[in-house]
Amino acid sequence: MLVNRKLILAHFWLAFAVFGIALTLGAWQMFIRSPIGTWLSNPELYYRSLTAHGTVMGYVFPTLVAMGFGYAISESALEQRLVGVRWAWAGFWLIVVGAIMAMVPVGLGRASVLYTFYPPLIGNVFYYLGVVLVVVGSWIWVALMSVNLRVWRKAHPGAPVPLAMFANVAGSYLWAWTAVGAALELLLQIIPVAAGLKATIDAGLARVFFSWTLHAIVYFWLMPTYIAYYTIVPRAIGGRIYSDSMARISFILFLVVAMPIGMHHTFADPQVGAGFKFIHSAFTALVALPTLLTVFTICASVEIAARLRGGRGMFGWIRALPWDNPMMLALAFSFVMLGFGGAGGLINMSYQLDASIHNTQWITGHFHLIFGGAIVIMYFAIAYDLWPHLTGRELIDLRLIRTQLWLWFIGMIVTTFPWHWVGILGMPRRMAYFDFGDPAIAPQALSVTLSAIGGFILLASGIMFIVILARGMRAPLVDAGPYRFALAVHQPTMVPVALNTHALWVALMIALTLTNYGYPILNLALSEGTSVPAVYVGAQ
Amino acid sequence: MSVEGAHSNGSASAEVAARVERRWATIAVIIVVMMALLAAFAGIHRATMPQPRVETTDPSRLHLSGEFVESNLGSVLETNGNVTVRAIGQQYSFTPACIVVPVDTPITLRATSADVVHGILIQGTNVNTMLVPGYISEQLMRFTKSGDYLMPCQEFCSFGHEGMWGKVKVIDKADFANRAKGGGRLSCVGQ
Numbered sequence: 001m002l003v004n005r006k007l008i009l010a011h012f013w014l015a016f017a018v019f020g021i022a023l024t025l026g027a028w029q030m031f032i033r034s035p036i037g038t039w040l041s042n043p044e045l046y047y048r049s050l051t052a053h054g055t056v057m058g059y060v061f062p063t064l065v066a067m068g069f070g071y072a073i074s075e076s077a078l079e080q081r082l083v084g085v086r087w088a089w090a091g092f093w094l095i096v097v098g099a100i101m102a103m104v105p106v107g108l109g110r111a112s113v114l115y116t117f118y119p120p121l122i123g124n125v126f127y128y129l130g131v132v133l134v135v136v137g138s139w140i141w142v143a144l145m146s147v148n149l150r151v152w153r154k155a156h157p158g159a160p161v162p163l164a165m166f167a168n169v170a171g172s173y174l175w176a177w178t179a180v181g182a183a184l185e186l187l188l189q190i191i192p193v194a195a196g197l198k199a200t201i202d203a204g205l206a207r208v209f210f211s212w213t214l215h216a217i218v219y220f221w222l223m224p225t226y227i228a229y230y231t232i233v234p235r236a237i238g239g240r241i242y243s244d245s246m247a248r249i250s251f252i253l254f255l256v257v258a259m260p261i262g263m264h265h266t267f268a269d270p271q272v273g274a275g276f277k278f279i280h281s282a283f284t285a286l287v288a289l290p291t292l293l294t295v296f297t298i299c300a301s302v303e304i305a306a307r308l309r310g311g312r313g314m315f316g317w318i319r320a321l322p323w324d325n326p327m328m329l330a331l332a333f334s335f336v337m338l339g340f341g342g343a344g345g346l347i348n349m350s351y352q353l354d355a356s357i358h359n360t361q362w363i364t365g366h367f368h369l370i371f372g373g374a375i376v377i378m379y380f381a382i383a384y385d386l387w388p389h390l391t392g393r394e395l396i397d398l399r400l401i402r403t404q405l406w407l408w409f410i411g412m413i414v415t416t417f418p419w420h421w422v423g424i425l426g427m428p429r430r431m432a433y434f435d436f437g438d439p440a441i442a443p444q445a446l447s448v449t450l451s452a453i454g455g456f457i458l459l460a461s462g463i464m465f466i467v468i469l470a471r472g473m474r475a476p477l478v479d480a481g482p483y484r485f486a487l488a489v490h491q492p493t494m495v496p497v498a499l500n501t502h503a504l505w506v507a508l509m510i511a512l513t514l515t516n517y518g519y520p521i522l523n524l525a526l527s528e529g530t531s532v533p534a535v536y537v538g539a540q
Numbered sequence: 541m542s543v544e545g546a547h548s549n550g551s552a553s554a555e556v557a558a559r560v561e562r563r564w565a566t567i568a569v570i571i572v573v574m575m576a577l578l579a580a581f582a583g584i585h586r587a588t589m590p591q592p593r594v595e596t597t598d599p600s601r602l603h604l605s606g607e608f609v610e611s612n613l614g615s616v617l618e619t620n621g622n623v624t625v626r627a628i629g630q631q632y633s634f635t636p637a638c639i640v641v642p643v644d645t646p647i648t649l650r651a652t653s654a655d656v657v658h659g660i661l662i663q664g665t666n667v668n669t670m671l672v673p674g675y676i677s678e679q680l681m682r683f684t685k686s687g688d689y690l691m692p693c694q695e696f697c698s699f700g701h702e703g704m705w706g707k708v709k710v711i712d713k714a715d716f717a718n719r720a721k722g723g724g725r726l727s728c729v730g731q
Contacts, residue, residue: 043699043700043701043702044699046702047696047698047699047701112698112699114696116696118656118657118695118696120655120656120657120673121656121657121697121698202674203656203657203672203673203674204672204674204675207657207672242557242561243557243558243561246561246565266670267590268590268591268659268668268669268670269591269670269672269675270591270594270595270652270669270670270671270672270675270676270677270678271594271672271674271675272594273592273593273594274583274589274590274591274592274593277589277590278579278580278583278589281576281579282576282579282580285572285575285576285579286572288568288571288572288575289568289569289572292564292568292571293564293565293568296561296564296568297561300560346575350575350579351579351582351583351588351589351590352579352582352583352588352589354590355590355666355667355668356666356668358661358668358694359659359661359668359670359694359695360661360694425663425664426661426662426663426664426665426690426692427663428659428661428692428693428694429694429695429696430695430696430701431692431701431702432701432702433702434702438690440663440688440690441690489553489554489557490554490557527596529596529598529674530596530674530675531674532599532600532655532673532674533599533600533655535631535655535656535698537698537699
């Protein structure tokens with residue numbers, strides 16, 4: 001039951017429009033810093049573009065997808081009209097205003113501080129205020145998801161919350177809490193300095209605050225993808241969810257252990273001691289658990305579909321899968337990229353190995369493979385799956401959809417594999433150009449060129465994606481029926497309270513954050529003499 | 541798992557499913573625990589770990605007094621035969637721009653930033669640390685091959701970041717000892 005289709009479509013269209021812009025900027029960056037581009041006479045343009053690319057791809061695009069998808073889940077999984085539609089529109093417009101407010105100073109070169117902020121570099125105050133508005137807009141969504149679930153619970157006392165909604169609300173709580181780190185950094189540290197009320201800032205403390213957000217935000221980006229793995233893929237390919245309770249456990253684990261691990265981003269930092277670095281490293285290993293469980297459950301769910309289609313043998317069933325189904329294709333690509341990206345991630349979070357790749361192009365390659373690859377390809381699949389239900393029109397061009405997914409997969413591999421490689425060679429991140437004439441850097445030229453070609457393949461795929469959706473707005477009308485989610489082999493009729501509610505897990509999430517972050521933050525906040533003068537960018 | 545309702549006909553298959561699932565979960569937990577133990581073992585046994593201690597310094601007074609005044613930057617041969625290198629990063633260069641050190645010698649790199657966040661990465665090695673203004677970074681290193689190494693800044697430090705490349709020159713031990721005789725702080729200058 002999708003009633004507020006306009007609301008959901010508005011979120012998706014804005015998400016994909018800003019995605020298209022940021023993708024174009026990304027491809028330009030890949031080109032201009034590669035040997036096939038000529039050196040920029042003004043490197044500052046590169047950092048403007050990089051700030052815009054990161055801010056849009058990190059904060060605006062995935063947030064809008066999660067919100068639009070969340071509203072769709074709330075209405076269709078709960079079979080209940082969205083409560084608080086006006087608030088939802090208010091949240092949407094806050095994001096529009098915030099995104100514009102942030103992007104104007106970036107475009108003018110007044111806030112080239114990258115989406116990771118990097119104080120004591122300080123940009124124009126409106127950039128930060130814009131980001132705050134985007135986050136506040138998304139917090140309205142968090143509240144609405146909680147309210148809608150509460151309304152449903154009242155009408156269905158004791159009934160198992162549909163898995164999609166259970167996961168969706170878990171994702172929203174994760175986001176609400178993980179955004180607090182960057183919010184504290186912005187409100188307590190950066191904005192007072194950017195507004196001219198203070199002139200010094202503790203850069204070390206700011207990095208710790210940001211790490212609070214920086215890692216768990218990835219799991220917020222991941223949530224729609226995992227929800228699609230569990231509740232859309234099995235239905236779309238004619239299978240069943242292997243285990244409803246294991247799915248719930250995985251989402252709960254993400255909620256609890258995605259948070260207290262962010263300091264693995266500060267292994268190379270001088271302001272955090274070895275003890276907390278190790279604790280965060282060990283907790284990061286723990287976050288592999290829900291992913292390992294998910295890979296098992298989804299493979300088993302897919303196998304069910306294959307066997308129902310007559311698949312036989314130990315591995316022979318793989319051939320029986322509906323490979324012409326875009327959802328099947330997207331899942332397979334997503335898993336391959338998740339596998340490589342996850343393996344790389346284990347190296348990044350390793351207490352010892354991190355030093356050899358920290359802040360090199362390896363890291364850029366890693367998160368593009370995970371986020372741009374494994375996660376975003378499922379955003380595409382979600383949009384394709386939902387579109388007929390939102391527009392009332394059929395997406396006819398399956399071949400084009402398959403080509404688009406293939407191109408995204410190939411483009412992402414061609415971009416990120418050489419990227420990892422030059423990272424191992426020690427090529428640093430975020431540089432507007434490299435002197436490929438230097439004999440020590442020359443061997444990296446071929447890899448950087450390959451990455452740039454991959455960037456253009458991705459751009460082509462991204463354009464195709466938007467064209468397919470736009471054409472879908474004018475296709476012949478069709479009755480797509482109600483939007484449904486996958487059923488489990490053993491559909492739950494009763495779920496233990498712990499797997500049906502979030503309160504206990506939210507409490508645990510907050511408690512673990514306090515134990516893992518409380519002492520380092522207090523210690524840095526109370527230490528004297530570590531605040532340093534701000535360096536304003538774009539002031540000249 | 542106790543979620544399925546139809547205990548009458550589906551319970552046997554549910555039993556099998558739950559058992560397989562439990563096995564996989566056990567394997568996953570073992571993998572995770574092994575990874576953490578491995579890191580702990582390597583950290584304790586081989587003492588390989590990220591920078592353990594937190595030291596602070598006032599960047600607005602770096603050039604006036606203390607460890608990071610200009611005359612104290614560069615490499616110094618300690619009485620025990622080890623080498624200490626002190627360096628700072630600022631927009632958009634390192635001081636010294638070219639660090640000279642002996643091969644096969646335990647070296648302590650102590651560095652900080654005079655303005656914004658920078659980073660030091662020595663290509664072809666796993667020497668890699670952030671320079672955060674207000675804090676001192678310390679890295680232990682040892683070069684097994686002499687030669688020139690590139691040392692780019694690995695963290696965005698504003699518009700000139702792409703031009704911030706330093707160098708490390710690793711020279712013969714005797715050469716270094718010879719040059720260190722005169723005392724003072726060594727860099728590539730004068731070689």
